[in-house]
Amino acid sequence: MTEWLPLSEVAVRARVGRRIAPGMDHAQFRARVADWREAFARQAGRDVALYFEDAVGFAAALFGAWHAGKRVMLCGDNLASTLERAASRVDGFAGDVAQEFAPLQPEQGGDPDELVALDEAATQLFVFTSGSTGEPVAIEKRLDQLAREVEALEASFGEEMQGAVVHGTVSHQHIYGLLFRVLWPLAAGREIAPRTFFHEDLLMAVGRRPAVLVASPAHLKRLPSQLDWAALHGQLRTVFSSGGALGADAALDARRHLGVAPTEIYGSSETGGIAWRRWNREQPAWHALPGVSWRIVDARLEVRSPHLADAHEWWRSEDRVATEGEGFRLLGRADRIVKIEERRVSLDALERHIAEHPCVQEARIGMLPGARDTLVAVIVPNESGWAALREHGRRALSQTLSHFLAASHDAVARPRRWRFAVSLPVNAQGKVTDRELMALFRPERPEPHWRLREAESAELELDLSPDLAVFDGHFPQAAVLPGVAQLDWAIRFGREAFPLPPRFLRMEALKFQRVARPHDRIRLQLQWLPAKQCLQFTYTSAHGPHASGRVVLGE
Template sequence: MTPAQRLAALLTLPPPAVIGWRRDVPVSGAEFIEAAGRWQAAFAAHGGQRFALYFQDSLHFAAALFGLWQSGKQAWLPGDLTPASRQALRSRVDGFAGDVPPPAELPAVEAAALPAAAGQPLDASAPQLVVFTSGSTGQPQTCPKRLGQLFDEITALEQAFGAASAGAAVLGSVSHQHVYGLLFRVLWPLATGRALQAQCLVVLEDLAGLTPPGARAVLIASPAHLSRLPLLAHANVDQVFSSGAPLPDAAVPDCLRVFGQAPIEVYGSSETGGVAWRQRNPRAALHWQALPDVEWRIEDDTLWLRSPHLMDAGWQPSADRAAAVEGGFELRGRADRIVKIAEKRVSLTAVEAALRASPLIADVRLLTMTEPREQLGVVAVPSAAGWALHDEQGKRALAEALRAGLADVLERVALPRRFRFLPGLPVNAQGKATQARLAAEFDPRRPPLRAVDATDAGHDLTLLIDPALPQFAGHFPGHPILAGVVQLEWAELFGRERFGITGEFAGMEALKFQRVITPHQRVTLSLSWAAGKLAFRYHSEQGQHASGKLLFTTA
């Protein structure tokens, strides 16, 4: 029986003794089947057809997902539970199941009290899943999937990678709410008899504690996680996977140091599914190799694909440029990023390339902004020379130097007008610089971020206290100081971004304010996260300014 066939028949097969672990507590296959049956009964009794699922616990999620599929209904997987996301789902789904914070915009579905018969194997042709694209180049879009697309991809993954990790437990630092985490953290172990860890790995130091006793581990990670590895001597894993965004070249040496191997990078998207892979071990090829049953070709520098993981059987263009090399292909960037600014066609790829060519810039992303008018926004990581200009002459001088360098690329009316300079590109939990995440940097209430340093405890963020911040208005005329409530807001903002905190704010403890923070200061915000508590500390050359802990609900 293939992995695809086992997934289709999962609730009809004899359950394994242990299907996964919830931290250090084993979860039996019988317990999982019973939970899925209860969810099946609940969804079958509901008159709706489309349901949004959001769980932090991967085993609870998997039981609800298979129970929903067994009832013949369609699952929608939002990437987050922000109020805007919940409101957007309100008119598109008939109910919600999982960890929804109040107030709920959707009617909730809870597992029924009694189990239901498992029924027949799932219909692989049924379009029973909707995921969302990442939003890297625009607003996230819905992406429907047939069950067969997902299940066949699991067969391909096992064929390509399974031999090296037979019997290992699967742990992940990525969410199963996105297609990469769904495939690797949930469906792959369920289809192949590997135990899956229900809890998400937040820091690598937790790897040993979340690995079942006596088991080896497979780590499903994101580029963002692998780019900030701690100073560990070694982490014992059979395989490490990375997907969802490009893995920076600079992350590979640290991965070799910590894991003894480079991650297996998987190239694909929500729309295409998995396409190809590579592993940049020493002396290994840098090109991408197609996954089993995936065909590719190059037309006009664009990568075209034909794959059982696509909705249509024919050849389809991807969103990436590529070039054929011996043994595979190389990726050359996005194929179509054309926008209109002031009625002028602008290639975002060309403008980004021109900015990267400047000795003042190390990395950059562009976004289109509509308020107060249509214009380009630039989120850039300055080079050492760029930071020197920024610190000596100010942000405006650096921005004007970059605008001058674009004179041969853009007409004057289309030149970027808004700039944000950061120590690193802002990314979401999947390691992607999405439009929403980039746009958040232009919130005038955010303090300028000068540096970010990873520590054994968490993160140290160096903030520049700009006198133009609107939080200083009225507080106090002639003697501006940064209000304590603003310091708490910043701690929560950066804590959620740095640690992926999704729980609701639940209180504070050990709160202390020792010194005021005034304009023009350079202040370090130290953050650490453990057991539902975000510890923060503001300090500078003058000493400690404030400290405390913010409490959050956990699933």
Template sequence: MNWIKLEQLLLEGHTARVVSFDPPLSHHALCTQALSLAGGLQQRGVQRIAVHLDDAADLAVALLGAWRAGASILLPADLQVHTRQRWDAHVDVWLTNSAELEALYGAPLPAAELDLDACQLSLCTSGSSGEPKRIDKNLRQMANEVEALEQLWGHELGDACLIASVAAQHIYGLLFRVLWPLCAGRLFARQQLAFPEDMQRASLEHPAFAWVASPALLKRMADNLNWPALSQVRRVFSSGGALPSEAAHALQQRLGQWPTEIFGSSETGGIAWRQGPTLWQPFAGVQLSQSEDGALRIASPYLPPGHIEQTADAARIEADGRFELLGRLDRIVKLEEKRISLPMLEHALTQHDWVQEARLGVVNENRASLGALLVLSASGLFALREQGRRALTQTLRQHLGQHCEALALPRRWRLLRQMPLTSQGKLPQAQVDALLLAPRPTLPEVLSQHPLDDGWTLNLSIPPDLAFFSGHFPKTPVLPGVVQVDWAMSLGQQLLDLPPRFAGMEVLKFQQLVRPGDSIELTLRFDRERSKLHFAYRNANAACSSGRILLEAACG
């Protein structure tokens, strides 16, 4: 590959070199657009710019153009109202779509080499507490990192197209799916692809491809994909969180290679990598030491010169420099003066066949105790359906009792379909604690909804921890019929212009039980002439229940 240093990307436009596709963008066009943006920013006196672009090629234009203009760049994690309010005073312009990008174009500046130390980029991360944090970097740190990545894996990747499931707003996506392929001359997909089927479709359009993925996506990859064709993937990268060992093993079985896990952070950049159940291998130039409590300290070419970053990651370092992670020290809590490691207990829970993922937090009610968020495995969901919630949690308490004192056993349990991760693949501890305090759900999760001529079809997921399962029946939880009727009417009122008053039922049928974790389809049709709401629940091809709800206008 014809490597171009990061600071020299604007020096010459390689007409034949294609950067991205759908629509195609050549390196020459990238330079032209970036220099036009640089001219427009200088003409307007813009010094600080916030950039949040879904299109990775547009993001490349924005970065190079802003750096050429001498403007600093902020990459916010999202575009929520509170995010924009938080950073508004720190920037002159927000750039959030292609139209806003093009509107800033002006007379182009001449091509020039970028100043590695003067070009600035700020990343935003939620941190372990959920409080937004700004991390400043310069171009030299990122240039050092992309060159290290190319030294490690460039020969193997060759001309592979980079297909990504992660956003480019964060350090992992920014480096692996934008800056690295730009320098190496590899194609990269413009859009973040959030579903395995989308990753497959995009991958199979290219003779050579590699994945820049998250654990959240990789663990959802199932047998329905064309694994023989996908086994041509050059390398599978995973970062943003821990990849469950069973997911890594499944990928190894299907693809013939272990995914390459990247350990790092927005603050440090990449720290280490590994494939399979092995120790972590530090990246070239990364120097590790430890604090008195065993937490990793990082010195790296991806950090400012002389800076040592203190992490909260406990580790055991071997003589050859490789290391094992032992959990986060900032997630050690005290209960009745006893120090309890939440990561250790989470690991113990996931060793049980019934638990796929676990996160623990502190519940402060009367006296402090632990609570657990769980995503059940298939066997765990089966146990819940056959034995009930109480038997499941008691079994897990007994299992955990082999690893801790009684005071550390969770007193509150919440069963989730999936962990509510942020766009960065994180679950801040503050959100864990809030979920543990929240009441159990009373409504289904609406996965999708589609309009019909006279109604709607909704795809629903039945929460495994639905409050109505308690007492109906404790050892065999089923969804009560009265709740199914109530949901039909409630969802119908949200989607259809219904009379508000319930007046009775007709032809009510219950044919199949609805159980925890079921995915069901609800069809709603409103007969306006007769003022009747027809509803039908189906589980795959089997009818669960159906009926007609009679409705009347409010009196008076």
């Protein structure tokens, strides 16, 4: 058993021979932190923004900045728009960001023996939460809040994780990944594996060593049944899920595939972890983490916790709950009441009703603003639902579901527009937000139908719906797919398929041969040439070739 180190001392006290990550032991990690401390200490200003693809490289820079007295902002991604917003709030950047943002580089020769324990109350960072609207909101977190939370996690789950390597599908640039893939493993002395994006990569990465998986609901809902998951049985000690609700069907399927019952963590960026439940049976109750107190006031959950900014005040959530044994059950959000033509409509109640239909696996309702606000529905059909879609079409199933609601909801309080999806859309934090839902009704790009995904080649088909926002105004008399959209899609889908370098360098051999129009089905072929750092793409359809080119990328 490895000695526990407080977060304030993970870079201060030595762990002889302990491996932090593949190719890095604890001594090398401390040296890297010291190098970053030297660099940050020479940088003017207090606030720095970090974005790193690699979790351990990120951890070294994070602790280096903290030991230099900096306040750290975590960028959720390294898109230019994100970095530009951050630039107005920080004094510098470090990590995998474009050179125009002048990212800081570590110094050489820092002395790890000069590092002293961090002041938990004075050490800070900012994370971003999307909330329910999708607009990023900065949340300040002190080291004492983070430290108490990883201590609570270790007290709850540490014993079953001894000797395990920590694997993850989620980004450490958000609070869940930060805690579970970086801070907790560092304090407990567990090895941190590189992030895995695809299920096949996870199977290969785990191998024969004991492992922990830090996943999102979106990942666990999409476990392909054709893979040999039995190879992980006995190797996976624990599977965590957070960032959104994991439905009973997905949880029990994950338990069957992975050989271990998923453990869900309930909380938020503001509150930190509140409670947990494990899917050893259907619909388990939530149990508070150590140190967290809870009560129900006006049917809503209130918590008091050392993970909050004020550990002594009660924090009131918008979650409706009911007591169940020594725990509680979530009943939906109290704030999901909207007005449609002066009629109050509970989106939660509407979703629950639709989910009772024999063709529906999951449903999410939103309100599309406009001259006349409209309720819209995103439906994840079950097997019966997909069969109905294939046989009768979307319009027929939409009408069937609307008639199903008619007994208890009049026409004003029923969705007017419907979308059917393989899964509910989520953001980078694994949350279903209004922004992701509304994008399905005015999407910028079509849903990909992947035909091939290999290490260096991929192929997908795209149905060009007239509803795509990229057709707006281009051109009114005869809509065509803009060339800039084709470039954007090639890079975006390329990043889904391959671990591409973060920086766009240039285009090569770009050709546009034939216009693509609404209702076309086009095929996108992608080839990743790692030796040349080049993404090659070709668009074709039944009409012939549409466009091709090469995108050169770099670090």
